[in-house]
Amino acid sequence: MLGIAFRPTPHSHLRLPSQQECCLLRKTRRYSSTLSTRIRIIRFRSDRDYATGRSGGNKQLYLGIDFGTSGARYALIDEQGTIHSERKRNYPKSLVGNTVNWATSWKETLFSLLDDIPASYRPYIASISIDGTSATTLIIDSKTGELLSGPFLYNESFPDALPTVTSIAPENHTVCSGSSTLCKLVSWWSSNNSDQDPALLMHQSDWLLWLLHGKFGVSDYNNALKVGYDPETDSYPSWLLSQPFSYMLPSVKAPGTPVGSVKEDITLQYGFPKDCAVCTGTTDSIAAFLAARATQPGKAVTSLGSTLAIKLLSTTRVDDARFGVYSHRLDDEWLVGGASNTGGAVLRQLFTDEQLEELSKEIDPSVPSPLDYYPLPKKGERFPVSDPDMMPRLHPRPERDVEYLHGIFESIARIEAEGYKLLKELGATEVEEVFTAGGGAKNQQWMKIRERVLGLPVSKAWQTEAAFGAALLALKGACLLDSRSV
Ligand SMILES: Nc1ncnc2c1ncn2[C@@H]1O[C@H](COP(=O)(O)OP(=O)(O)O)[C@@H](O)[C@H]1O
Numbered sequence: 001m002l003g004i005a006f007r008p009t010p011h012s013h014l015r016l017p018s019q020q021e022c023c024l025l026r027k028t029r030r031y032s033s034t035l036s037t038r039i040r041i042i043r044f045r046s047d048r049d050y051a052t053g054r055s056g057g058n059k060q061l062y063l064g065i066d067f068g069t070s071g072a073r074y075a076l077i078d079e080q081g082t083i084h085s086e087r088k089r090n091y092p093k094s095l096v097g098n099t100v101n102w103a104t105s106w107k108e109t110l111f112s113l114l115d116d117i118p119a120s121y122r123p124y125i126a127s128i129s130i131d132g133t134s135a136t137t138l139i140i141d142s143k144t145g146e147l148l149s150g151p152f153l154y155n156e157s158f159p160d161a162l163p164t165v166t167s168i169a170p171e172n173h174t175v176c177s178g179s180s181t182l183c184k185l186v187s188w189w190s191s192n193n194s195d196q197d198p199a200l201l202m203h204q205s206d207w208l209l210w211l212l213h214g215k216f217g218v219s220d221y222n223n224a225l226k227v228g229y230d231p232e233t234d235s236y237p238s239w240l241l242s243q244p245f246s247y248m249l250p251s252v253k254a255p256g257t258p259v260g261s262v263k264e265d266i267t268l269q270y271g272f273p274k275d276c277a278v279c280t281g282t283t284d285s286i287a288a289f290l291a292a293r294a295t296q297p298g299k300a301v302t303s304l305g306s307t308l309a310i311k312l313l314s315t316t317r318v319d320d321a322r323f324g325v326y327s328h329r330l331d332d333e334w335l336v337g338g339a340s341n342t343g344g345a346v347l348r349q350l351f352t353d354e355q356l357e358e359l360s361k362e363i364d365p366s367v368p369s370p371l372d373y374y375p376l377p378k379k380g381e382r383f384p385v386s387d388p389d390m391m392p393r394l395h396p397r398p399e400r401d402v403e404y405l406h407g408i409f410e411s412i413a414r415i416e417a418e419g420y421k422l423l424k425e426l427g428a429t430e431v432e433e434v435f436t437a438g439g440g441a442k443n444q445q446w447m448k449i450r451e452r453v454l455g456l457p458v459s460k461a462w463q464t465e466a467a468f469g470a471a472l473l474a475l476k477g478a479c480l481l482d483s484r485s486v
């Protein structure tokens with residue numbers, strides 16, 4: 001599968017603390033391992049710094065890899081946030097019978113992307129992190145690493161497990177949704193617990209990182225949220241630890257925490273430094289939030305990828321499974337939001353990216369569309385309505401495709417607006433500005449439609465690729481390692 005090659009061009013925007021500043025921060029022990037502190041430091045840099053793209057001349061590079069719904073991409077940055085190389089690959093369709101063998105496809109994509117990194121950069125890669133789709137779950141043999149079951153994808157629903165999950169978890173807990181990781185685990189357990197060697201639950205990014213560092217069962221508190229991990233107490237709750245399958249749960253660290261070095265055979269094959277660190281990851285929509293560099297409560301990021309995931313920085317935590325609302329931890333603040341199944345996947349069923357681009361030019365975003373759809377790629381919705389049986393609504397289809405597309409954009413914008421309205425009603429900090437990430441961020445007409453429907457400033461995020469956010473986690477992990485060695 002040919003990737004789409006980007007020329008390795010330095011983008012001089014993000015001004016991260018230079019090596020010297022990192023050392024100073026560490027020496028004064030003021031340096032917080034929290035990422036929001038790091039992003040705040042970045043934010044307070046003057047625009048002049050960004051404009052001049054001052055390069056620290058730093059040789060160390062940090063690799064972030066984003067495993068989204070339709071494809072994966074990497075970003076290779078330095079401490080100044082300059083992107084030295086980036087590349088995207090769609091997933092090869094590794095079929096087993098008529099079904100896609102996702103684990104093989106992701107593994108092939110991971111090592112193809114490592115192959116894509118220019119060899120001249122590889123000896124300088126100090127650390128790596130990977131983000132993946134949330135609640136995408138694999139059941140692994142904890143002795144051999146063999147895949148016992150799954151992957152169960154982020155939007156797959158297991159209603160058979162809901163009665164058990166709702167009987168053990170607190171009311172309206174995040175796990176009380178058919179697509180939660182815990183429902184996937186309970187569904188598997190109910191039909192496999194008797195005859196399996198010690199099995200282990202891994203999330204997509206945990207598993208991909210394990211391929212690099214070789215240590216079983218390490219996750220992060222963003223990916224572990226939907227299996228029941230409590231990011232506030234930074235522990236699994238007793239109602240979960242008391243379950244017979246609790247031995248399958250991974251250990252949990254903060255995103256961007258060093259787990260180990262890249263395995264020797266991989267460092268030799270690719271020419272990475274022998275101490276290249278592999279750091280815990282996060283979910284794709286949180287990586288997109290990190291990339292957008294929003295650091296004040298009230299700022300939000302909408303990831304317009306195959307799905308529509310919203311993340312609002314809030315001083316208050318809000319969780320309510322009735323509506324698919326949950327709060328992720330971002331160091332000492334909360335990312336409140338949810339993920340709808342609407343979004344780019346529906347668009348891709350109807351139009352090619354080229355058609356989207358051409359038809360969008362004919363849309364007048366200032367004129368509301370009278371068409372009222374609920375665009376879904378198939379049955380099932382997670383947020384702002386949690387209903388595994390909700391059917392797509394994409395009719396009547398007008399004669400002209402441009403009118404149809406306008407109606408779909410407007411309808412997705414209405415779902416986005418409903419999502420932010422719901423978060424406010426549930427007590428989250430009120431949204432005041434929305435940055436846009438993902439493939440949909442390139443569409444100016446859609447951006448204007450969203451701005452009109454949301455009644456808020458809506459703009460393209462400063463970095464629209466989640467891979468950049470994952471690279472920030474790799475940078476955080478490298479700084480943590482340095483601070484331990486000071
Ligand atoms: N010009 C465009 N306008 C709106 N949406 C677009 C445009 N180009 C691509 N997309 C959408 O972007 C999505 C891919 O975005 P991406 O962030 O790569 O998704 P993911 O990471 O979820 O796979 C596709 O579903 C596609 O429909």
Ligand SMILES: O=C(CO)[C@H](O)[C@H](O)COP(=O)(O)O
Pocket residue numbers: 068069132133134135154283284285286305306307308309337338339340
């Ligand atoms: O829609 C998705 C795939 O792109 C994921 O669900 C997305 O990661 C949102 O989950 P979270 O809010 O936990 O990050």
